[in-house]
Amino acid sequence: MAEDQKIKEKCSDCSVRELCFPMEITDADMTQLDVLVKTKIKVRKKEYLYRQGDEFNSIYAVRVGFLKTAITNSQGEEKILGFNMSGELLGLDGFANNKYESSVVALHDSEICVIEKNRIDEISQTFHPLQNCLQKILSTEIVRNNNLSISMSSMNAEQKISTFLLNLGQRFKMRNQSENHFILRMTRSEIGSYVDLTIETVSRTLRKLESMGVIKIHSKLIKIIDINKLKENLISCQT
Amino acid sequence: MAEDQKIKEKCSDCSVRELCFPMEITDADMTQLDVLVKTKIKVRKKEYLYRQGDEFNSIYAVRVGFLKTAITNSQGEEKILGFNMSGELLGLDGFANNKYESSVVALHDSEICVIEKNRIDEISQTFHPLQNCLQKILSTEIVRNNNLSISMSSMNAEQKISTFLLNLGQRFKMRNQSENHFILRMTRSEIGSYVDLTIETVSRTLRKLESMGVIKIHSKLIKIIDINKLKENLISCQT
DNA sequence: CGGAATGTTGAACCTTTTCAATAGGCGTGG
DNA sequence: CCACGCCTATTGAAAAGGTTCAACATTCCG
Numbered sequence: 001m002a003e004d005q006k007i008k009e010k011c012s013d014c015s016v017r018e019l020c021f022p023m024e025i026t027d028a029d030m031t032q033l034d035v036l037v038k039t040k041i042k043v044r045k046k047e048y049l050y051r052q053g054d055e056f057n058s059i060y061a062v063r064v065g066f067l068k069t070a071i072t073n074s075q076g077e078e079k080i081l082g083f084n085m086s087g088e089l090l091g092l093d094g095f096a097n098n099k100y101e102s103s104v105v106a107l108h109d110s111e112i113c114v115i116e117k118n119r120i121d122e123i124s125q126t127f128h129p130l131q132n133c134l135q136k137i138l139s140t141e142i143v144r145n146n147n148l149s150i151s152m153s154s155m156n157a158e159q160k161i162s163t164f165l166l167n168l169g170q171r172f173k174m175r176n177q178s179e180n181h182f183i184l185r186m187t188r189s190e191i192g193s194y195v196d197l198t199i200e201t202v203s204r205t206l207r208k209l210e211s212m213g214v215i216k217i218h219s220k221l222i223k224i225i226d227i228n229k230l231k232e233n234l235i236s237c238q239t
Numbered sequence: 240m241a242e243d244q245k246i247k248e249k250c251s252d253c254s255v256r257e258l259c260f261p262m263e264i265t266d267a268d269m270t271q272l273d274v275l276v277k278t279k280i281k282v283r284k285k286e287y288l289y290r291q292g293d294e295f296n297s298i299y300a301v302r303v304g305f306l307k308t309a310i311t312n313s314q315g316e317e318k319i320l321g322f323n324m325s326g327e328l329l330g331l332d333g334f335a336n337n338k339y340e341s342s343v344v345a346l347h348d349s350e351i352c353v354i355e356k357n358r359i360d361e362i363s364q365t366f367h368p369l370q371n372c373l374q375k376i377l378s379t380e381i382v383r384n385n386n387l388s389i390s391m392s393s394m395n396a397e398q399k400i401s402t403f404l405l406n407l408g409q410r411f412k413m414r415n416q417s418e419n420h421f422i423l424r425m426t427r428s429e430i431g432s433y434v435d436l437t438i439e440t441v442s443r444t445l446r447k448l449e450s451m452g453v454i455k456i457h458s459k460l461i462k463i464i465d466i467n468k469l470k471e472n473l474i475s476c477q478t
Numbered sequence: 479c480g481g482a483a484t485g486t487t488g489a490a491c492c493t494t495t496t497c498a499a500t501a502g503g504c505g506t507g508g
Numbered sequence: 509c510c511a512c513g514c515c516t517a518t519t520g521a522a523a524a525g526g527t528t529c530a531a532c533a534t535t536c537c538g
Contacts, residue, residue: 071389079389093385095378102385124370131363131370138377139334145384146332146341150310150318152392153435157526188485196392198527203486219485219535396494427517437495442518458503458517 009063010034011113016175019087020061020113023133032127036120037061037113049090049104049112056094058116062086065110066185070193071102080193083107083168083186086175092141107185152196160195161205162234165215169224180224209233248302249273250352255414258326259300259352262372271366275359276300276352288329288343288351295333297355301325304349305424309432310341319432322346322407322425325414331380346424391435399434400444401473404454408463419463448472 011017011033021033040063043049049060052072067084081102084090090112093101124131151163173179184191192202209215214230216223224230250256250272260272279302282288288299291311306323320341323329329351332340363370390402412418423430431441448454453469455462463469 071385073389073393077393079392081385081388093378093382095374096382097379101382121367121371125367128360128364132360134374135334135377138374138381139332140336141381142377142384143332143335143340145381145388146310146320149320149384149388149391150312152388153318154312154316187483199485200487200528201526204526207486426515438517439496439519440494443494446518 009040011037014063016061016063016087019174020089021130021133022136023129025129029127029129032123032130036115036123036130038116038119039114041112041114043067043106043110043112045106045109047106049106049110050100052100052103054100056091056098056100056117058114059089059091059094059120060104061113061115062088062090063111063113065106065112066108067104067106067110068186068190069102069104078193080186080190083194085171089137092138095138107190157197157201157205158208159234160197161191161202161209162230164191164195165222165224166227166230166234169227180227182222184220184222248279250276253302255300255302255326258413259328260369260372261375262368264368268366268368271362271369275354275362275369277355277358278353280351280353282306282345282349282351284345284348286345288345288349289339291339291342293339295330295337295339295356297353298328298330298333298359299343300352300354301327301329302350302352304345304351305347306343306345306349307425307429308341308343317432319425319429322433324410328376331377334377346429396436396440396444397447398473399436400430400441400448401469403430403434404461404463405466405469405473408466419466421461423459423461 011021012027012030014020017033025033043065049067062084064086067090069081069084069090070078071081072078084104090104091100094117120130120134124134152160155163168182168184169179172182186194188202188206189199191197192199195202197205206215206217209230210217212229212233214224214226214233216225250260251266251269253259256272264272282304288306301323303325306329308320308323308329309317310320311317323343329343330339333356359369359373363373391399394402407421407423408418411421425433427441427445428438430436431438434441436444445454445456448469449456451468451472453463453465453472455464
């Protein structure tokens with residue numbers, strides 16, 4: 001795991017607070033949130049935040065950075081379950097069996113808020129909004145996975161890659177970054193694992209979209225030229 | 240929705256209690272659980288328990304029966320997310336946005352325990368094990384989906400169908416029913432939607448497994464002849 | 479700067495899909 | 509109770525989309 005480092009900033013002042021804990025909250029209640037996060041840590045690129053099988057003690061909130069969540073199956077192959085950006089919570093699969101069922105690795109230097117499970121339990125006993133919020137968060141993760149599985153099943157390569165790019169852009173936008181001009185922090189292989197395509201197909205499809213004039217690629221840098229065409233493309237290119 | 244009908248049986252006497260709410264519990268606490276379920280309803284074959292978009296008021300526990308959970312996408316196509324049997328909880332995706340994000344239909348006459356959200360909130364405020372249990376349940380659902388997505392992505396048709404049959408058998412076994420001799424309550428098309436294959440491939444693959452002497456099919460009735468061969472088959476038949 | 483990792487591109491191949499035709503099952507009504 | 513019709517399942521053949529293998533280009537990092 002990464003080295004500790006004190007990062008000054010309370011939840012109440014954090015710019016991504018409402019992404020982590022989307023609940024209506026009074027100023028008075030906000031102090032409850034502030035004690036939720038005891039430590040913050042840095043995780044450097046390629047370092048693990050936690051590994052599949054590690055004991056579950058905390059969930060984590062991404063303050064800054066970019067990470068991937070993955071499972072390794074019995075044959076040792078890695079399957080990417082998702083990419084994680086600021087304001088997103090990690091480790092939610094740990095509640096099930098008191099150990100993490102997936103691994104999280106930083107794809108870019110990241111800062112992570114540590115939220116101890118014990119503290120969640122303590123606080124939520126008296127502060128009920130937190131408990132409801134956690135329900136919502138866990139349920140949202142279920143919904144997200146369901147929606148993902150519907151996309152991945154019924155789409156062809158072009159639709160998968162288009163969806164992937166649009167989704168990334170949208171998430172950058174929510175974080176006040178450019179929606180149509182961003183760096184892919186992951187490799188083609190990781191994209192492929194996520195959307196269920198081989199690395200070759202990912203590469204070909206990206207190039208195809210480029211040749212269609214929808215995007216522009218400079219290695220890891222992606223520029224969405226015509227976001228509307230990309231969206232239309234999604235619907236019109238039927239399997 | 241289905242007609243109401245009083246079904247006498249407390250959680251504390253229910254044979255599938257530990258499937259619904261897997262928590263250690265004292266006899267005294269058990270009374271807490273008993274008040275959790277206020278009503279029980281019957282849902283006949285082909286009837287909906289709830290529909291995608293319906294307001295979220297309750298989660299449900301299957302007492303007896305067999306159901307399917309599905310999403311309808313924007314093009315009106317149905318994607319099956321899962322099949323549900325006794326002791327399983329339904330409606331967990333409702334917490335996210337206070338409405339159900341999926342629909343549940345009975346594939347066989349079923350009896351369902353209704354657990355009102357309000358009541359969960361009330362009880363869990365004083366009875367903390369319930370709250371922890373709900374966390375676990377929601378998290379388990381996330382883990383289940385993750386594992387599902389890893390299988391569905393990396394497996395060929397034969398592996399998918401084998402996994403599907405083994406999983407069903409295992410779940411029947413946990414309910415003291417035969418592990419290797421059961422009725423498929425769903426159509427081939429519904430199997431296909433679930434494992435991401437066309438109806439034709441499902442049919443062909445089932446027949447192939449039959450011709451290999453691993454299973455025996457009589458329309459909806461499945462007999463697993465050689466469960467070990469089916470399991471080996473899973474590993475040995477590489478993509 | 480040089481080696482290793484990552485990405486691109488082509489061609490053959492293979493699995494699953496698609497289309498089409500037929501067979502089987504189930505339920506309703508005469 | 510049987511017949512009819514509809515829905516579901518099976519099977520074949522052709523097609524398509526993605527994968528695999530292989531060679532080469534580019535980028536990254538020490």
